[in-house]
Structure formats: structure tokens, C-alpha cells
């Protein structure tokens with residue numbers, strides 16, 4: 089067993105760390121307050137290769153392994169989880185989905201722009217009445233020969249207004265249940281596509297989350313991904329990998345909060361000494377560090393499984409379940425270590441605590457991860 093990172097891994101981790109400190113840290117509080125993320129910063133992330141890390145080099149991607157991707161995700165998330173969710177959706181859901189299941193034409197036309205930051209992607213599965221229960225899609229795509237007509241509403245879509253290309257999951261034949269679902273590439277400029285209001289969120293407020301409406305949107309048949317009826321499997325397979333990225337995001341939020349708490353505890357004095365010298369604080373730090381290291385091993389294992397071509401449904405779901413709980417526990421404790429200062433914005437930990445919660449909700453709630461895990465361990 090080799091737990092050592094390669095030189096390339098260390099280089100990628102350090103590049104993400106430097107970028108996050110230099111470019112994401114300034115302005116992170118303001119972006120959270122204003123609920124906005126400048127387009128130039130998205131472009132910069134694209135230019136530096138953070139938006140298409142694992143995608144094939146022939147379509148502009150970095151051709152990197154999943155370990156590299158999660159190392160970058162952790163570093164970006166330590167500083168700005170709003171930036172990292174954009175990176176995660178574009179990499180794991182949109183680019184990976186197209187690279188793995190798209191046609192040559194789809195890759196040339198769409199993927200090659202999504203990997204470089206020229207265009208941004210969104211993944212549209214959730215609906216007002218189909219969140220966890222993803223087979224209950226109400227959005228319909230009616231087959232009209234050489235095209236489909238798409239109608240419906242999608243909810244809580246990350247990159248909702250800033251994306252250019254949207255992977256939309258829709259019901260094409262209700263009778264066939266999950267086998268009557270397809271995935272389509274939809275362009276923002278097409279007639280009938282409408283961006284709904286921006287969600288006012290608790291955390292990851294810098295990222296834009298919207299509902300989307302599709303009113304008789306004409307989608308060419310060549311924009312369907314995979315064979316007819318492949319859409320549900322496409323969504324499930326894509327989300328399985330996405331969950332590793334979100335687990336890495338949760339790990340980053342936790343380790344970011346832990347590092348801030350540790351540094352603070354070495355400076356802040358109470359009862360005549362730095363507070364880290366009090367066991368009440370030292371034990372908290374010991375628990376936080378232990379929980380984070382356990383989460384890190386699980387996230388790494390899931391990424392390694394994926395890189396080895398092994399099944400990662402189980403390890404990815406376990407990593408997300410554990411890392412997201414770790415993010416919640418550690419950020420709450422980080423605020424506690426900071427005392428009153430933890431409750432105000434300039435110390436960053438209150439934001440990380442708010443950001444942590446979403447990791448237990450999106451790309452499958454913790455309860456969904458437990459469904460995936462229990463089904464997997466009970467099937468033998």
C-alpha cells in the first residue's frame with residue numbers, strides 16, 4: 089500500500105492552493121454577501137485548467153486522474169466552496185458525462201469549449217417534485233422525428249444563469265419508467281429556454297443557483313446523449329463520480345475550518361495562555377484532525393477505485409456520507425474554538441459552517457448515500 093502522492097499530484101495540489109489563496113481569498117466574503125461570482129474568475133479557472141481536469145486532452149482537457157482532481161477540489165474548497173461547486177459540476181457531471189458517453193460530434197462541438205472555460209456547463213436533473221426520487225421526472229421530451237420538444241421546470245441548478253450548455257434529463261416515455269428517460273445537451277440561446285429567479289441560499293452563496301424553464305424547446309436528435317432510454321443510467325453513473333468531487337469539497341471545507349481554528353488557538357490568549365494549551369480546545373482539535381484524516385482516506389480510496397477502473401458507487405457514497413458529516417461537525421467546532429469571533433464574517437469559519445450543510449444535500453442527500461450503501465452491502 090502506497091499512501092505517497094506523486095510529484096505531479098503535489099504540483100497540482102500546490103497550484104490549486106496558490107490560486108485559491110491569491111485569487112479566491114480576496115473577495116470571498118464580498119461574493120458570499122452579494123451572491124455573485126465574476127465571469128472573469130470563471131475564465132481564469134478555465135485558463136488554469138481547473139474546469140476540465142479529467143477530460144481527454146484531444147478535447148482540451150487535462151487528462152488527469154481523479155486523485156489530482158480531488159486534491160485540487162480540496163484546496164479550492166478550503167477557501168471558496170462556491171468556486172469549487174462550479175468546478176465540480178463542470179468537471180464531474182458535465183465534462184465527464186460528455187467525455188464518457190458523448191458522440192465524437194458532441195465532444196468536438198461542446199466538450200472542447202467546456203474544458204477550457206470558454207463555456208460553462210450545468211447538470212439539470214432535480215425538479216420541484218423529483219429531487220431524491222430522480223425517476224419521477226416531470227420534464228418531458230417528445231420525439232418529433234429529427235428533434236425533441238422539451239417542456240418542464242428544473243430546480244436548484246448550479247451554474248443556472250452562468251452556464252452556456254445544459255445537460256437536461258427528461259422523460260421521453262412515461263410507461264417505460266426509468267428506461268423512458270433521456271439526457272440532452274441544450275444551449276442557452278435556444279428559443280423557449282428561460283432562466284428563473286436566483287435562489288437565496290444559506291451557503292455557497294457565491295455560486296448561482298436557479299430554476300430553469302423549458303417551453304417547447306426544440307432539441308436536435310443529435311443532442312441526445314447515448315442510446316434511447318439511457319438517460320437515467322447516464323445520470324446515475326455521472327452522479328456516482330460527482331459524489332467523489334463533493335466528498336472532496338466537504339473535506340476541503342472541513343480542513344479549511346480546522347486550519348483556521350488551529351491557527352487561531354495558537355494566537356488567542358485566555359486565562360493567561362494561548363487557548364490551544366487548554367485541553368478543552370486541544371481535544372477539539374484532536375477530534376477534528378482525526379475525523380478529517382479518516383474522511384481524507386475515504387475520499388482518496390474512492391478516487392483511487394475510479395482511477396483503477398473499479399466500481400466506485402459504494403466507496404464514493406461512503407466517502408460523501410462521511411466527509412459531509414465531517415464538514416458539519418468540524419465547522420461547528422471551528423466556530424466554537426473562535427468563540428465570539430467565530431460568529432462574525434471576517435474570520436471565515438461562519439461561512440464555512442454555512443457552506444458545509446449543502447454537502448449533505450446536493451448530489452444525493454446523506455439519506456440517499458445510505459440507500460446506495462445499504463443496497464450495495466446487502467446485495468451479496
Ligand code: CAA
Nearest residue numbers: 213214220222223246266321324325328401450451452456
Ligand atoms: N450506475 C449505473 N446504473 C445505475 C446506478 C449507477 N450508479 N444506480 C442505479 N442504476 C440503474 C439500476 O441498475 C436500474 O437499472 P436496471 O433497471 O436496468 O437494473 C436503474 O438505474 C434504476 O435503479 P434503481 O431501481 O436503484 O432506482 P431508484 O428509483 O430506486 O433510485 C436512487 C435510486 C439511488 C435513490 C437514485 O434515484 C438517486 O441517486 N437519487 C438522488 C438523485 C440525486 O443525487 N440528485 C442530485 C441532483 S444533481 C446535483 O445536485 C448537482 C448540483 O447542482 C450540485
